[in-house]
Amino acid sequence: MPSASRSRPRERRVASPRRQPVGVPTAALDVPPEPAADCPLCARLVDLRRRSAAAEPAWFNGAVPSFGAADARLLIVGLAPGLKGANRTGRPFTGDYAGELLYATLLEFGFATGNYGAAPDDGLALRDCMISNAVRCVPPENKPTPDEIRTCRPFLVARMAALPRLAAILALGRVAHEQALAALGTRASGHPFAHGARHDLRPGLALYDSFHCSRYNTNTGRLTTPMFRAVFASIRRDLGPS
Secondary structure, eight states, X not given: OOGGGOOOOSSOOOOOOOOOXXXXXXXXXXXXXXXXXXXXXXXXXXXXXXXXXXXOTTSOOSOOOOEEOTTXXXXXXXXXXXXXXXXXXXXXXXXXXXXXXXXHHHHHTTSEESOOOSSTTSOOEESSEEEEESSSSOOGGGOOOHHHHHHHHHHHHHHHHTOTTOOEEEEESHHHHHHHHHHTTOOGGGSOOOTTOEEEEETTEXXXXXXXXXXXXXXXXXXXXXXXXXXXXXXXXXXXXX
C-alpha cells in the first residue's frame, strides 16, 4: 500500500500518562491504544484495504485512529469505518451520513467546537469526548466477523485505559455495546442492549446505548433525531458541563 495515500487527520491522540481508569483491565497497558495504519492482523480486512488502495490511492485506506481529546470523559464507540467515509478520510464518522448526525449532535451538546465539513482538515475539534470504533478497519459490506471483532478488542481495551478521566461510554449499536462490555470484562447477559438504556458498570463508569446513526436506521425511522438527541441529553445531564 503506497504510503503517500495515507495522510493522518489533523487532530490526533495526544500522548498522556496512562493512569488506570475505573473498571479497565490492567492488561490494556501491554497493547497500544491505536493499531498501526497498516495493521496486518485480519487477513480479510487487509485484503479489502489493499483493493481499496489500488482503486483509490488517495484515500486513507488504513486502520482508522480514534479522534478526540486525550482527557475525554466520554468515549463514543461505533461499529467500523465506512468504505467511503472514514476509510476514505481517515477520521471516524467523517465523510458519510452517519457523521452528519453525530457531529451535529456533538456540537449541539457542547462535545465539539468548530464546524463539521466532512473532512479531516475542517477544523472541527472534540471537547471532553473521543470517538473510536469496535473494529478499526473497514469490513466488507460493513459486517465484521466475530473473529475480527475479537482480534481488534485489545485496542479498545487499551484505548479505554489511556483515558484517565473516562466516565461514560456511548455504544452506537449492539456490536459496539457488546465490544465495550467485553473490553471491560463485563458479562453482556447482565446488560442487554436497548436504545436509550444506561448501564452502571462500576462506580464512576456508565455505558449508554443508542441505535447506530446510520442512514438506514434514520431513513427507516428506527432512529430519529429526537431519539438521538435524548441520549446525548442524558449523558450531558449525568456528566455535567465540560
